Amino acid sequence: xxxxxxxxxxxxxxxxxxxxxxxxxxxxxxxxxxxxxxxxxxxxxxxxxxxxxxxxxxxxxxxxxxxxxxxxxxxxxxxxxxxxxxxxxxxxxxxxxxxxxxxxxxxxxxxxxxxxxxxxxxxxxxxxxxxxxxxxxxxxxxxxxxxxxxxxxxxxxxxxxxxxxxxxxxxxxxxxxxxxxxxxxxxxxxxxxxxxxxxxxxxxxxxxxxxxxxxxxxxxxxxxxxxxxxxxxxxxxxxxxxxxxxxxxxxxxxxxxxxxxxxxxxxxxxxxxxxxxxxxxxxxxxxxxxxxxxxxxxxxxxxxxxxxxxxxxxxxxxxxxx
Amino acid sequence: xxxxxxxxxxxxxxxxxxxxxxxxxxxxxxxxxxxxxxxxxxxxxxxxxxxxxxxxxxxxxxxxxxxxxxxxxxxxxxxxxxxxxxxxxxxxxxxxxxxxxxxxxxxxxxxxxxxxxxxxxxxxxxxxxxxxxxxxxxxxxxxxxxxxxxxxxxxxxxxxxxxxxxxxxxxxxxxxxxxxxxxxxxxxxxxxxxxxxxxxxxxxxxxxxxxxxxxxxxxxxxxxxxxxxxxxxxxxxxxxxxxxxxxxxxxxxxxxxxxxxxxxxxxxxxxxxxxxxxxxxxxxxxxxxxxxxxxxxxxxxxxxxxxxxxxxxxxxxxxxxxxxxxxxxxxxxxxxxxxxxxxxxxxxxxxxxxxxxxxxxxxxxxxxxxxxxxxxxxxxxxxxxxxxxxxxxxxxxxxxxxxxxxxxxxxxxxxxxx
Numbered sequence: 222x223x224x225x226x227x228x229x230x231x232x233x234x235x236x237x238x239x240x241x242x243x244x245x246x247x248x249x250x251x252x253x254x255x256x257x258x259x260x261x262x263x264x265x266x267x268x269x270x271x272x273x274x275x276x277x278x279x280x281x282x283x284x285x286x287x288x289x290x291x292x293x294x295x296x297x298x299x300x301x302x303x304x305x306x307x308x309x310x311x312x313x314x315x316x317x318x319x320x321x322x323x324x325x326x327x328x329x330x331x332x333x334x335x336x337x338x339x340x341x342x343x344x345x346x347x348x349x350x351x352x353x354x355x356x357x358x359x360x361x362x363x364x365x366x367x368x369x370x371x372x373x374x375x376x377x378x379x380x381x382x383x384x385x386x387x388x389x390x391x392x393x394x395x396x397x398x399x400x401x402x403x404x405x406x407x408x409x410x411x412x413x414x415x416x417x418x419x420x421x422x423x424x425x426x427x428x429x430x431x432x433x434x435x436x437x438x439x440x441x442x443x444x445x446x447x448x449x450x451x452x453x454x455x456x457x458x459x460x461x462x463x464x465x466x467x468x469x470x471x472x473x474x475x476x477x478x479x480x481x482x483x484x485x486x487x488x489x490x491x492x493x494x495x496x497x498x499x500x501x502x503x504x505x506x507x508x509x510x511x512x513x514x515x516x517x518x519x520x521x522x523x524x525x526x527x528x529x530x531x532x533x534x535x536x537x538x539x540x541x542x543x
Numbered sequence: 544x545x546x547x548x549x550x551x552x553x554x555x556x557x558x559x560x561x562x563x564x565x566x567x568x569x570x571x572x573x574x575x576x577x578x579x580x581x582x583x584x585x586x587x588x589x590x591x592x593x594x595x596x597x598x599x600x601x602x603x604x605x606x607x608x609x610x611x612x613x614x615x616x617x618x619x620x621x622x623x624x625x626x627x628x629x630x631x632x633x634x635x636x637x638x639x640x641x642x643x644x645x646x647x648x649x650x651x652x653x654x655x656x657x658x659x660x661x662x663x664x665x666x667x668x669x670x671x672x673x674x675x676x677x678x679x680x681x682x683x684x685x686x687x688x689x690x691x692x693x694x695x696x697x698x699x700x701x702x703x704x705x706x707x708x709x710x711x712x713x714x715x716x717x718x719x720x721x722x723x724x725x726x727x728x729x730x731x732x733x734x735x736x737x738x739x740x741x742x743x744x745x746x747x748x749x750x751x752x753x754x755x756x757x758x759x760x761x762x763x764x765x766x767x768x769x770x771x772x773x774x775x776x777x778x779x780x781x782x783x784x785x786x787x788x789x790x791x792x793x794x795x796x797x798x799x800x801x802x803x804x805x806x807x808x809x810x811x812x813x814x815x816x817x818x819x820x821x822x823x824x825x826x827x828x829x830x831x832x833x834x835x836x837x838x839x840x841x842x843x844x845x846x847x848x849x850x851x852x853x854x855x856x857x858x859x860x861x862x863x864x865x866x867x868x869x870x871x872x873x874x875x876x877x878x879x880x881x882x883x884x885x886x887x888x889x890x891x892x893x894x895x896x897x898x899x900x901x902x903x904x905x906x907x908x909x910x911x912x913x914x915x916x917x918x919x920x921x922x923x924x925x926x927x928x929x930x931x932x933x934x935x936x937x938x939x940x941x942x943x944x945x946x947x948x949x950x951x952x953x954x955x956x957x958x959x960x961x
Binding site for chain 2: 276277278279280281282283297298299300357358361365366367368394397398399483485486488489490501505506507
């Protein structure tokens with residue numbers, strides 16, 4: 222009699238033990254399975270690929286170990302350096318204005334537009350979630366040399382009586398002249414990502430307690446002084462995050478230049494970013510190893526720049542000491 | 544005894560029947576539009592000859608199809624038994640061993656060589672003599688021109704295509720007489736034609752047989768190509784539209800702002816369907832300037848090495864490419880010019896093309912196709928092409944002069960050719 226009830230007890234206590242020990246692992250396993258399959262494995266495979274010579278069309282069996290040759294190939298390739306230079310210029314041309322616009326804009330929205338805040342933010346955020354194909358159509362109709370709205374507008378201004386002389390008589394080939402390619406691309410990037418940064422800064426601004434502002438205004442501080450001495454210092458963690466994201470995003474720039482230059486890199490290859498060149502090396506040149514090595518070199522560049530950024534804006538950095 | 548024998552016979556024949564039914568093989572054809580409609584049209588005729596082969600179509604958009612094929616070949620899984628390869632991708636798939644060599648037994652594609660337009664077999668053959676696809680259609684190059692714009696400038700097509708110099712000189716007249724009109728979408732197109740003509744036997748576009756780089760500031764072909772293109776750009780004759788099918792190119796066509804365009808015969812299909820619908824009857828076709836003959840694309844059928852049904856696949860490819868009736872049917876279906884010479888003698892070739900004002904251009908294209916010279920394929924052609932095109936764009940843009948640009952391009956190609 223006594224043994225009969227003890228059996229289910231044992232079973233349940235064994236199940237209990239099992240549950241207690243392994244259930245947490247089972248519950249978090251979906252993330253790790255996905256992480257291993259779609260993040261860790263590709264990274265490791267990419268590292269493996271970077272020291273091999275491989276044409277994707279010929280099957281996995283055809284890899285040849287070449288040591289660090291893929292890396293030296295990239296480092297001696299003038300086009301790689303040019304792409305890196307283009308990327309850096311585009312990152313600055315598009316990154317700096319993004320923050321110079323987004324930060325004051327977020328402050329203005331936060332302070333002045335309490336009631337329609339969400340609506341205004343949504344409007345600024347819209348470009349960020351718009352499909353690149355749609356963007357390419359819009360900006361083609363703006364930038365097109367013969368058929369673009371921008372040139373039509375400039376032409377109309379040129380024909381005005383008094384100030385007409387200030388505007389060019391000839392149509393400007395925005396995506397076809399060396400000096401205009403990068404600014405045109407940067408403009409699209411700024412347009413697309415300002416809303417994203419506004420959102421980040423708004424979140425940061427909302428985290429700053431309003432009694433600090435109240436105290437400041439009682440002390441007679443102006444809006445500008447409040448911005449300079451309260452908002453900016455307290456917003457530093459957000460600025461650090463936003464700048465880091467812009468930095469990484471800027472150095473991985475691909476879609477906008479690819480679409481705007483029709484994949485060609487534009488006149489004089491001014492719009493060829495490193496990611497675009499990597500894609501070309503893999504896709505058109507079928508040189509997977511060199512492309513993999515290029516991605517690691519770009520990773521190194523981004524890593525170094527992130528460290529520098531950390532030194533400037535991060536908590537442990539220079540700015541954190543004041 | 545008699546009864547048992549009959550029983551055995553019945554059983555064994557039933558077994559045979561069952562075996563025959565089990566032998567029905569299914570092959571998958573990986574293809575892109577419009578070529579998929581050729582397959583659809585071909586299946587009934589093919590099944591009359593081969594009732595035991597079922598053909599399934601797996602059609603993806605042009606770029607997706609070639610990307611998916613790359614992935615399938617690299618992982619060794621998922622490719623069709625028969626795959627379409629556009630000419631632009633032949634060099635890419637020619638590398639490695641992803642595609643079956645059709646020159647080898649049991650296929651021995653070489654036996655059909657004389658039946659096809661001359662340049663198609665070299666197009667599909669790698670440096671080491673492997674053949675990755677059977678040609679199915681060709682794109683003989685042609686100069687399309689707007690008859691009304693030329694008439695307004697009192698320029699005849701023969702004056703335009705007599706030579707490149709004459710093309711430029713008379714092109715200026717056309718542009719002057721028609722304000723807002725450009726002679727050609729992009730100046731680089733002239734260079735592309737010149738680069739493809741006047742090759743010495745055994746030369747590829749960028750490399751010779753021994754892998755020596757031909758790109759150089761002293762190579763007359765490259766200098767001439769760059770010079771002519773630069774003259775067109777400097778005379779402000781081109782719309783600077785970049786590659787075909789770019790937004791600028793499409794818009795220029797749709798607005799009717801182009802006086803000429805160089806392209807394959809297949810362009811007519813695009814023009815009448817969407818590109819220049821409103822200008823039916825106003826376009827005509829002649830040979831390319833300076834007695835040049837060049838090919839614009841073309842499609843091939845290949846068998847991936849991973850296919851388990853190579854025999855059935857090969858039978859289908861043979862039907863698609865070497866059967867004249869099928870090649871004519873394909874021509875009627877999509878307008879893709881047949882690669883099989885026998886198919887080009889069909890009466891349909893004597894008919895005029897309605898869109899081109901009933902001009903009998905098919906005869907023109909047939910003789911043009913026969914005159915296109917074979918160009919050897921090199922596995923580094925995609926790399927060299929990109930580098931040379933970049934150099935050309937810098938010359939046209941005025942940032943570099945021709946000798947500097949070609950010397951730098953030569954260096955860049957040479958460092959890749961290792």
